[in-house]
Amino acid sequence: MATEQVSIYFKIYCLTVMTLVAATYTVALRYTRTVSKDMYFSTTAVCLTEIIKLILSLGMLAKETGSLGKLKASITENIFRSPKELLKLSVPSLVYAVQNNMAFVALSNLDAAVYQVTYQLKIPCTALCTVLMLHRSLNRLQWFSVFMLCGGVTLVQWNPATSNMVQVEQNPILGFVAIAIAVLCSGFAGVYFEKVLKSSDTSLWVRNIQMYLSGILVTLAGVYMSDAANVVEKGFFFGYTPWVCFVILLASMGGLYTSVVVKYTDNIMKGFSAALAIVLSTIASVTLFGLQITATFASGTFLVCISIYLYGLPKQETTKISKEEMDKSSKQKLISV
Numbered sequence: 442m443a444t445e446q447v448s449i450y451f452k453i454y455c456l457t458v459m460t461l462v463a464a465t466y467t468v469a470l471r472y473t474r475t476v477s478k479d480m481y482f483s484t485t486a487v488c489l490t491e492i493i494k495l496i497l498s499l500g501m502l503a504k505e506t507g508s509l510g511k512l513k514a515s516i517t518e519n520i521f522r523s524p525k526e527l528l529k530l531s532v533p534s535l536v537y538a539v540q541n542n543m544a545f546v547a548l549s550n551l552d553a554a555v556y557q558v559t560y561q562l563k564i565p566c567t568a569l570c571t572v573l574m575l576h577r578s579l580n581r582l583q584w585f586s587v588f589m590l591c592g593g594v595t596l597v598q599w600n601p602a603t604s605n606m607v608q609v610e611q612n613p614i615l616g617f618v619a620i621a622i623a624v625l626c627s628g629f630a631g632v633y634f635e636k637v638l639k640s641s642d643t644s645l646w647v648r649n650i651q652m653y654l655s656g657i658l659v660t661l662a663g664v665y666m667s668d669a670a671n672v673v674e675k676g677f678f679f680g681y682t683p684w685v686c687f688v689i690l691l692a693s694m695g696g697l698y699t700s701v702v703v704k705y706t707d708n709i710m711k712g713f714s715a716a717l718a719i720v721l722s723t724i725a726s727v728t729l730f731g732l733q734i735t736a737t738f739a740s741g742t743f744l745v746c747i748s749i750y751l752y753g754l755p756k757q758e759t760t761k762i763s764k765e766e767m768d769k770s771s772k773q774k775l776i777s778v
């Protein structure tokens with residue numbers, strides 16, 4: 442399949458927005474879960490996010506197709522006449538639904554900084570899924586750089602002195618179990634979506650619509666299973682403050698930017714670039730807000746940079762090797778002819 446080419450600046454823009462949204466999202470979500478009065482139902486927030494992403498993706502598909510007639514034709518073809526494809530996309534939508542709900546469980550029980558640091562385990566998990574599901578190979582140096590990146594980002598975000606003005610009861614063990622599930626889900630669903638997206642020419646927005654349609658059903662089932670009685674009694678939007686709306690908006694934007702990033706790069710690149718963006722945004726805070734750079738931050742940054750270098754290094758060698766192998770095999774073919 443021919444991959445659509447976009448400029449490097451567009452890729453950097455998407456990666457930066459995705460990372461900044463993710464950082465803000467985590468902190469804002471944690472904030473909304475620490476105020477005990479009239480707590481909103483997190484399952485409804487996850488469901489609403491899927492609905493917003495579906496509407497925005499429909500808008501993007503309309504822009505892509507250029508006319509109402511073509512939009513209708515595309516929807517008929519890819520949604521109503523493609524039950525198999527809908528079923529295929531229901532797999533990541535189910536896994537993402539679990540992951541997105543787990544983020545709420547984790548951030549209701551753990552500090553945002555602890556969450557961010559532990560969540561970095563998704564980098565090696567994604568690499569493992571890429572190898573197993575996309576049959577790409579990573580050599581030893583690349584594996585080493587993946588773990589080094591994980592350690593580097595952990596150090597960069599390490600901030601043991603964060604304040605804990607929490608008004609609700611917390612269960613850290615439940616929080617860590619939720620992160621472990623979220624890590625596995627993120628790796629699997631991310632790579633599964635990438636595989637489906639890149640194995641055909643179907644538009645990203647069509648793939649998103651297919652995924653969000655089942656996402657809405659699955660997350661509605663989540664509302665029913667966990668909060669049905671409360672929602673009936675207090676209402677779907679109970680406890681929605683402007684902050685909760687902001688979190689839902691960020692979740693929708695973050696999800697769509699993630700899909701664009703996966704389309705133009707891949708899930709491992711997403712991890713590496715996000716790490717670099719975290720480093721750069723912290724350096725920017727030093728310049729803009731006079732933030733102090735600590736020794737842990739400096740060593741984390743060093744590890745992130747080295748790991749990016751090491752990850753890219755063997756790729757060139759692998760390309761060289763595969764070129765040599767190709768030359769060899771074409772020579773052999775010629776001889777046999």
Ligand code: NCC
Pocket residue numbers: 459460462463464466467494537541544627628631634649652691692693694695696697698699700711712715
């Ligand atoms: O964990 P992560 O991503 O892999 O989760 C992917 C998020 O993107 C949504 N998604 C994915 C593919 C697609 N086609 N459409 C989508 O809407 C999924 O529903 C899922 O929410 C990351 O790499 O760190 C990242 O982290 C999330 C988020 O911070 C964490 O999951 C923490 O809960 C970011 N999401 C947001 O900022 C809202 C994501 O951008 C990057």
